[in-house]
Amino acid sequence: MAPRKEQQIFRATLELLAAKGYEGLTVEGVAERSRVNKTTIYRWWPSKAALLAAALVEADLLAMEQPDTGSLRGDLEALVRGIVALLTRPPAADVAVAALGAAVHHRELAEAVRRFFADRFVREEAVFERARRRGELSATADPMLIVDLLAGAVWLRTVFRGLPPDDDFAARAVSAVLDGSATARARTGGPAAG
Amino acid sequence: MAPRKEQQIFRATLELLAAKGYEGLTVEGVAERSRVNKTTIYRWWPSKAALLAAALVEADLLAMEQPDTGSLRGDLEALVRGIVALLTRPPAADVAVAALGAAVHHRELAEAVRRFFADRFVREEAVFERARRRGELSATADPMLIVDLLAGAVWLRTVFRGLPPDDDFAARAVSAVLDGSATARARTGGPAAG
Structure with missing residues (x-):
């Protein structure tokens, strides 16, 4: 076709x-x-x-540009901004939120949503591969977990809390998963050597 | 009554x-x-x-115990395990997923879901207040963001990806937001002093 x-x-x-x-x-x-x-x-x-x-x-309509900004931080911030746009800006927002919400109730649609996220992740892996080559990602880091923390936070904030993320949301969310929120004394291990 | x-x-x-x-x-x-x-x-x-x-x-039916394990890490892991249970174990799971999924389509239900999350957060704040008193939380940490990252990741993993989190999911997710995933060279600032 x-x-x-x-x-x-x-x-x-x-x-x-x-x-x-x-x-x-x-x-x-x-x-x-x-x-x-x-x-x-x-x-x-x-x-x-x-x-x-x-x-x-x-x-x-639901396509997202795959960022390549030169740094893991920049790429993840672009990714978060893309997800915020997808879930808040019409017309894509209505479609994305309707499809994901409906997936909860319809088993055959749930399969489509699983494929949607699996397909996204295959593309997002390039971000983490480049980050590993640049020595930006700790040895124990889990790329799918990082994506799920960030994308999940955007979903929860925009759809469930009904609070549109402010301008620095992407930077703060990415800093939370890259830099951590614990003080030195409350950390396990600490950052792996670069 | x-x-x-x-x-x-x-x-x-x-x-x-x-x-x-x-x-x-x-x-x-x-x-x-x-x-x-x-x-x-x-x-x-x-x-x-x-x-x-x-x-x-x-x-x-939807109540969650508020953890008080003696450490921020322990409390957040208990919180994540509670959310995983809520979204995966019947009968609460059917109710929680149905209510949150339906909120997407019904404006008056969205208000109820917002109150649900706001009410949870008021209770969860005690975890972060204790952590601050114990010197476990960096000065720039944002409690609502931490909760949204963790709860959002559970939702995305269980409901959208259809992948039930494994036994060490809670520990890995909490480590991601407390310890961070960047190598030392890719960090901004680094952890605040305890």
Whole structure:
């Protein structure tokens, strides 16, 4: 399928999900909205779950630039700012929050969300590989844990607390996971040698 | 109202939410399930949103023990283990995940979830006050940020990734936010003096 047409279908899928929820999402509705024949859509994606999984992973609407600022700190701050934007700025915010919220209730959607996060992580690993080569990451550091702490904090702050992160949120959150919040006397081991 | 009766109502409210979603939750349904008169319920809580907000904050079902282990590290690890249990062990897990997931779609429920997190944080602050008195927390540490990093990571890992945290998850997550993951050369400032 032509990339432009595919993106049209993905955008229609995600907009319909945000507007009507997972129950209200139908391949017929996507066909109408994207002006693509229903049988064409079914030929590529056998179910609405498959279509939504593809849209979550591949839609330009939810794409995030992979940062390469020259430092781990800079890359992680850019990553956090990207997640804040994704969860707070329309139209992507409505889609991202609706998809993730709905995943809680629908087992087949949960699988799509797992693929979404797994796919993101594969891309984010480049940030940590470069950081290791530059000697910025301690030997015991756990990249997926770092990503989950940061992305989870943005989700909790924006969606559950309803508090939009302020301008220095990214810098403070990244400093918390890179520099730690304990005093020297309360630390275990301390930073590994660079 | 007698505390036992109140807890009966709260439990019925949360179970009904988990079973039928926010749309399916009605004061009539709660009255039936808890065997308390509908007008009695309305006398104390004027709407299902008010009832649910009270249940989220006050129900024994979602209560978490406030740890006091003698160290910040021990308290935060206990806190993380409590959140993991809340989000993964039935029956509380179904309720907690359903309530938080539904909050994404319903504005009046979002307010209840905000009160739930605000109320938790008021209780969690005792952990950080004791840590400051013991000289365990750096001067720049931000307690709400630490809580959001940890609780957010548990949510992301369990609900979105569908990966149940393993036994040492709490210790690793707490170490990440207390000790940091950067090497000495990649740190800003370093730990404040104890």
